[in-house]
Amino acid sequence: MIMHIDMDAFFASIEQAINPRLKGRPLIVGSRPNKMHTVVCAASYEAKALGISSGMPSKEAFRLCPDLAFVPADQSRYIWTSEQIFALLKDYGFILNYASIDEFQLDIGSLTQRQILVQEIQSRIRQSFQITASIGIAKNWLLAKLASKINKPNGIAIITDKNQEEILAKVAVNKLCGVGEKTSLIMDALGIKTCLDLYQKTAWFLREHLGQAGLDLYAGLRQVGHLEPESSRPEVKSIGHSYTLPRASANPGFIHAWLSLLAEMVARRLRQKNLLSQTVHLWLNGPQIGNFSAQKTFQQATSDPYEIFQRGLKIMAFLGPGIPKIRALGITCSKLSQAKYLPLLKEQKQREELISALDQINSRYGENTIHPALIKLTQKIPQ
C-alpha cells in the first residue's frame, strides 16, 4: 500500500504559523513582493472559500476580497520545512518518494496498523511545524494521492478494494492527477463525470478517445504499486527549468535575460552532477505562438551556461526574425553524458577554468553572487 501525504495549503499555513495574527483570515502568498502585480502561489483555506485559487492574478484575488492579507513568498521557509518533514518521514524506514515540495509518498507495504501510523504522522507534523497534512492510503500512488484530497484539511482517507467503488463514485474525475482542463472537457463529452465512470470504462475505449493518457489512467487506477528505493531509480535523463513571466513581453533584452538565467541554472546543475549535454530543448509560450517547442542536438556536449544560452537563441531563431510576445519559457538539456575528458584547446581550457572559478565563488558566497550582467535585466519588467 502507498501512503500519500499532502500538506494543507502549505505555503499559506507556514505564513499563518509564522504570524499567528493571520490565522483564520483569508491570505494569499504572492510569487513577487508587489502585491498588485503578482500571481497567487498559495491561498489559505479561508481565501479558497472565497473562490481564490493558485495561479490567479493577485489583482483578481483582491477584487474578490479587498481585505485579503498578503505575504510575499519566501522559498527558504517552505523548502526548509519540506526538508524537515522529509527527514521526519525517513525515520519510519519505509521507501520514501519526495513527490513535490508539499507531497510525500511512503510505501507502507502490508502494514496493518495504518490508522495509528497516519495519526502519529499527522500529530508529529502538527506539533513540530504547527501546520496540518491530509493523508491518503491506497494500493497505488494515483489512488493514494486522490484519497489525500478527499477529506482536506487534516483529513484521512483509506481506499481499499471494498470501499473503492463507493469512494470513486463520489469524486469528480478532474480531481484525479493527470486529468487537466482539456482532458476533463473530453471526458465530460464522453459522459465521464466521476472517477467511477472512468474506472468502469475499458482500456480499448480509453485508448480510442484519450490515447496513451487514457491507457495510463486505466492502468493507474488498477495496478498494485510499489515505490522503488532511491538507489534503483533511473538516472537523470534531462535537466530543465522554466519560468512564467509577470506579463507577456516581446522585449528582446528581457527575454534574453530570462533565457540566460535559465541556462545558468541548468548549467550549474549539470556541473554539480558532472554531466555534459548535447541536446537543448526550448519551450516558449505566448499569446501569438501558443506553445512553441523545438530542440536541436549539437556535436559538442557542454555544461557551459553561455553556450547553452547561445544554443537556446539558435533554436529561438526558428521562429523567424524578431521576438513574439512571450509569457513563459523553459530550457531543458538532454542527451547527457559524464564529463570525462579535459579540454584540449587553450581557449576551451581557459573557459573551463573561468567557469570553475565562478562556481567556487557561488558555492562559497551563495548562488548568483557573481553572474552575467545580462541577468540583471530580468528585474526590468517592460511596461
Next chain:
Amino acid sequence: MQQSGFNPKARWDRFIPEGDDHNTEELNDRIDVLAWFRRGKIYPKAIAWKEKLYPIQKITYNWQERCGAEMINYFSVDTGCGLYQISFNNTTYGWKLDKIISLT
C-alpha cells in the same frame, strides 16, 4: 510506475538578482540578542535594538537557509509589541533584525 521525484535544491529564486520590486519592509539592522544555546538549538530570549530591550515572548517559527558556505538561522519572534524576523549567522556569529512582520 511512480510519481516523479522532487529536488528541493533546484531553486530558481536563489538565482534571481535583487530587483526594483524587492521587499521594501526589509531592515537588515545589526542587533544584540540575548540567546540560550541548548542541545544544538538556539532560543533567542531578548532583542536589544536602538537602545531598547525587547523581551521575546514567543518564537512563532524558525527555519534555516544555506547561503554559500554560511548557514543562516531565521526566527520569527513575538515581543508583545510586534512580530519580528531575526536571524543568526553561524559563520559570523552576528544577529540581524531582518524585518518587522507586523506591529501590534
